[in-house]
Amino acid sequence: MNLHKILYHLAFGCGLVICLGGCQKDNFAPPETKFTGHIVYQGKPIAVKNNGGGTVYFELWQSGFGKSGAIDVYLNQDGSFSALLFNGEYKLIIPPSQGPFISIANESTGSDTIDVKLSGNQSMDIEVLPYYIVNKAAFTLGADSVVKVDASITKIIKDERARDIESVSLYVNRTSFVDDDNHIAFTDLNGADIADLSHINLSAKIPKDISGVNIGVADQKYFYARVGVKIAGVEDRLFSDIVKVEL
Amino acid sequence: MKKIIMTITVAALLGLGCSKDFLTNDPTTILPTDQVFGSPELALSALADLYKGYVDQQSITNWAEFTNFDEAFPSEAGQYYRVKQIDYPYDWWNLWNYDYIRNINFYIERINGSTALDDADKTRFMAEARFLRAADYFEMVKRMGGVPIITKALTYDYSGDPTYLQYPRAKESEVYDFILAELDTIQNQLPDNAAVQDRASKGVCLAMQSRAALYAASIAKYGASTPAVSLPGGEVGIPSSKADAYYKKSREASLKLVNSHKYSLYLKTPDNLSENFAALFYDKSNNPEVIFAQNFKLKSGTVEAWTLNNQPRAIAEEAQGGRINPSLNLALKFETLDNKYQPFKTNNGGDYAYYDQESDIFNNRDARLAGTFILPGSKFKGKDVDIWAGYLVAATNKIVTSGVFGGLETLPGKNFKEQVVGGSGPIDGLEFGAQTGFYVRKFMDPATGSGQIGTQSEVWWVRYRYGEVLLNLAEAEFELGHKDSAALFINQVRARAGLTTPLTSAQMTFDRIVHERRVELAFEGHELFDNKRWRIAHKVWNGAQISIASLESGIGKADAPNTMVYGIWPYKVYAPGKPNDGKWVFKTVKPGEVTAAHRFQMGNYYSFINDDIRSNNPKIVKNPNQ
Numbered sequence: 014m015n016l017h018k019i020l021y022h023l024a025f026g027c028g029l030v031i032c033l034g035g036c037q038k039d040n041f042a043p044p045e046t047k048f049t050g051h052i053v054y055q056g057k058p059i060a061v062k063n064n065g066g067g068t069v070y071f072e073l074w075q076s077g078f079g080k081s082g083a084i085d086v087y088l089n090q091d092g093s094f095s096a097l098l099f100n101g102e103y104k105l106i107i108p109p110s111q112g113p114f115i116s117i118a119n120e121s122t123g124s125d126t127i128d129v130k131l132s133g134n135q136s137m138d139i140e141v142l143p144y145y146i147v148n149k150a151a152f153t154l155g156a157d158s159v160v161k162v163d164a165s166i167t168k169i170i171k172d173e174r175a176r177d178i179e180s181v182s183l184y185v186n187r188t189s190f191v192d193d194d195n196h197i198a199f200t201d202l203n204g205a206d207i208a209d210l211s212h213i214n215l216s217a218k219i220p221k222d223i224s225g226v227n228i229g230v231a232d233q234k235y236f237y238a239r240v241g242v243k244i245a246g247v248e249d250r251l252f253s254d255i256v257k258v259e260l
Numbered sequence: 261m262k263k264i265i266m267t268i269t270v271a272a273l274l275g276l277g278c279s280k281d282f283l284t285n286d287p288t289t290i291l292p293t294d295q296v297f298g299s300p301e302l303a304l305s306a307l308a309d310l311y312k313g314y315v316d317q318q319s320i321t322n323w324a325e326f327t328n329f330d331e332a333f334p335s336e337a338g339q340y341y342r343v344k345q346i347d348y349p350y351d352w353w354n355l356w357n358y359d360y361i362r363n364i365n366f367y368i369e370r371i372n373g374s375t376a377l378d379d380a381d382k383t384r385f386m387a388e389a390r391f392l393r394a395a396d397y398f399e400m401v402k403r404m405g406g407v408p409i410i411t412k413a414l415t416y417d418y419s420g421d422p423t424y425l426q427y428p429r430a431k432e433s434e435v436y437d438f439i440l441a442e443l444d445t446i447q448n449q450l451p452d453n454a455a456v457q458d459r460a461s462k463g464v465c466l467a468m469q470s471r472a473a474l475y476a477a478s479i480a481k482y483g484a485s486t487p488a489v490s491l492p493g494g495e496v497g498i499p500s501s502k503a504d505a506y507y508k509k510s511r512e513a514s515l516k517l518v519n520s521h522k523y524s525l526y527l528k529t530p531d532n533l534s535e536n537f538a539a540l541f542y543d544k545s546n547n548p549e550v551i552f553a554q555n556f557k558l559k560s561g562t563v564e565a566w567t568l569n570n571q572p573r574a575i576a577e578e579a580q581g582g583r584i585n586p587s588l589n590l591a592l593k594f595e596t597l598d599n600k601y602q603p604f605k606t607n608n609g610g611d612y613a614y615y616d617q618e619s620d621i622f623n624n625r626d627a628r629l630a631g632t633f634i635l636p637g638s639k640f641k642g643k644d645v646d647i648w649a650g651y652l653v654a655a656t657n658k659i660v661t662s663g664v665f666g667g668l669e670t671l672p673g674k675n676f677k678e679q680v681v682g683g684s685g686p687i688d689g690l691e692f693g694a695q696t697g698f699y700v701r702k703f704m705d706p707a708t709g710s711g712q713i714g715t716q717s718e719v720w721w722v723r724y725r726y727g728e729v730l731l732n733l734a735e736a737e738f739e740l741g742h743k744d745s746a747a748l749f750i751n752q753v754r755a756r757a758g759l760t761t762p763l764t765s766a767q768m769t770f771d772r773i774v775h776e777r778r779v780e781l782a783f784e785g786h787e788l789f790d791n792k793r794w795r796i797a798h799k800v801w802n803g804a805q806i807s808i809a810s811l812e813s814g815i816g817k818a819d820a821p822n823t824m825v826y827g828i829w830p831y832k833v834y835a836p837g838k839p840n841d842g843k844w845v846f847k848t849v850k851p852g853e854v855t856a857a858h859r860f861q862m863g864n865y866y867s868f869i870n871d872d873i874r875s876n877n878p879k880i881v882k883n884p885n886q
Contacts, residue, residue, distance in 0.1 A: 080871075080872070080875040080876075081875045081878075082871040082872075082875055083871070108886070110488070110862070110863065110884065110885040110886065193803070194346060194803070246487070246488055248861055248862055248863075248885070
């Protein structure tokens with residue numbers, strides 16, 4: 014073995030020692046406190062768009078650690094959320110543009126800010142005021158690959174903050190992710206054409222063939238469906254719960 | 261002995277070295293302030309550096325940005341994501357370049373303090389720097405809404421308390437007012453000379469006023485339709501009561517420019533209006549239409565790669581090109597010569613529509629179509645662009661094509677292979693090919709070598725031109741209720757495109773104004789900002805999948821959805837012995853890479869201000885709906 018090789022190996026060895034040594038000390042423990050819950054109206058979760066679209070979120074602010082910036086917590090499609098955090102005191106804010114609802118003034122802070130103190134895992138339901146709620150949505154699937162729904166919607170906010178319904182839609186998908194971006198069939202009904210909010214009937218036919226794959230009932234005997242409500246001037250739709258409809 | 265000599269020598273050398281003040285020599289690689297502002301040449305080169313900082317969202321030096329908005333398809337694998345993502349990220353197009361503003365403010369202060377420059381130079385340099393500052397504030401207010409207006413160079417004093425450097429956002433209207441006022445002041449200090457096209461002139465001040473005031477006016481007027489896009493402090497949103505005043509200001513600036521008679525529409529080859537329209541962008545000698553452009557020069561290091569990036573693949577000077585594929589969506593908007601919105605005819609009843617020549621389907625259209633697009637069956641640099649998707653075998657109604665550019669295959673009944681697809685494609689999913697069936701022609705340089713990496717092009721990027729000012733004027737007149745003069749100005753632009761039947765004042769509608777800007781100003785960086793100021797962006801990019809039928813029925817409608825790129829592919833008919841043999845048919849297609857329908861959310865109207873910026877300066881309020 015010549016000198017060059019020895020030197021090379023020595024250098025390599027030193028590098029390795031430095032690398033290994035560097036990893037031993039001063040790493041932070043990862044956040045371990047679970048903060049979970051739902052966005053609710055009178056205790057009932059409000060369903061929103063799927064998290065994959067990254068649409069509805071609230072912000073957690075913690076002061077005292079240099080630059081300030083929010084931790085965004087996104088809602089799942091059933092209105093639930095979960096975040097891994099450090100213990101400490103946070104301020105929870107729902108940005109005004111988020112969700113088909115408005116936030117309720119918190120009693121202790123006197124504003125829509127909610128104080129959250131975490132010491133160990135915590136579950137919390139956040140009460141909000143939705144513009145509407147979908148209180149019933151009964152789905153049926155026929156042998157002709159048509160999904161039908163009889164839905165009932167109730168207007169919650171009736172004062173000067175009230176907003177009209179722009180449209181009501183039925184969304185159907187093959188998987189349990191269903192919303193305005195994830196669907197194989199949908200139908201829209203304009204808000205102006207709704208005669209009776211408590212009986213909204215919509216039907217959507219699963220197309221026989223998209224990109225050469227048969228996705229009608231001949232191929233799959235069940236689908237997932239839900240109703241979405243677009244409220245005028247509000248970007249995030251309000252949804253009903255996702256239901257598995259079977260033939 | 262040796263040691264003694266050595267010691268003496270070293271001592272002597274040291275003594276010599278120290279006798280002069282070599283430590284206070286002037287630096288050889290840095291020019292100090294008093295030198296730069298001591299000679300007009302150096303002051304001008306410092307100014308040139310500021311010109312270089314001018315920001316464009318879309319530009320010929322940044323081709324991929326043209327493919328975000330369904331005006332074109334990005335035919336390069338690394339950019340396909342632009343047609344695969346649904347939502348535009350909130351932080352796209354954000355701009356907060358206060359380092360540049362600070363450099364300009366420094367420049368202005370130092371020019372002001374210079375004693376060596378003569379007054380004429382000082383006035384002009386200072387006015388140019390203020391023009392660049394106004395241009396940058398315009399660019400920022402377009403994207404971010406109201407921003408802090410800083411007109412002096414701010415410097416931190418290291419006291420530990422930076423609050424004196426924290427300025428709140430100005431109102432959106434205040435930023436526009438600042439821009440308009442600055443331009444009012446400096447226009448008379450700049451050369452009133454139409455030959456000054458790559459530096460600030462009086463003309464570009466008026467053109468920028470015409471555009472900026474129009475933006476402010478339409479935000480005031482159409483902002484009423486999107487009340488969610490506003491902030492209580494006025495940082496975003498302009499009260500609708502201000503609309504008229506801004507429209508008048510825009511009209512006044514445009515009229516001043518028109519009545520100066522220093523600029524005119526480019527019309528050097530009136531017998532070939534398509535060629536004429538293309539030449540408007542590449543002809544740099546005595547071009548009467550270009551008011552302000554970013555200039556380039558061959559062999560200087562400052563060249564641009566637009567032609568290299570977008571040259572037709574079949575005749576490319578390098579093994580690349582063809583990146584921008586303008587969409588069928590855009591092509592459909594070009595009217596027939598009798599002022600009709602009409603889709604391209606691909607079907608005749610149940611059968612294809614047959615054409616003798618490949619280019620025949622595009623006949624009798626607005627000359628700007630062939631001036632903006634490289635169409636199938638046309639030529640570029642005198643060579644056939646060779647765009648066709650394959651053979652249609654009439655007997656079996658099957659397509660014979662290949663997966664490589666100009667690929668070979670055996671046609672039925674033959675015993676040899678021949679070319680069955682164009683050298684430029686279209687082949688679905690093959691980058692650099694014309695995947696929509698089109699290439700871009702605007703700004704393309706017909707000079708030999710423009711497509712070579714080692715040469716590239718010196719065609720300029722036109723930022724302001726007379727044609728746009730006429731359209732600005734038409735829009736302002738329309739909004740102020742003067743439909744007659746709106747028609748008068750819009751017809752000037754249309755006549756140059758071969759649309760000789762003038763529009764009547766009764767035909768002047770908002771949709772017309774929008775439509776004319778789309779076709780005249782395609783690939784010039786207007787689409788996004790126009791749709792934003794008219795508050796139709798969330799309707800045009802609404803996230804809903806569209807069909808070719810809805811595209812065709814939406815021609816000429818300002819807010820018709822335009823969320824996915826479509827294309828049109830030519831096929832050669834193979835029917836030996838039959839009358840249709842060798843004729844051409846067309847199919848409309850959606851490129852396979854186009855999977856998402858674009859959605860412009862309310863939070864996209866004004867871009868996201870980074871957390872860092874807001875954390876450093878708590879006075880900065882967040883933009884709405886994000």
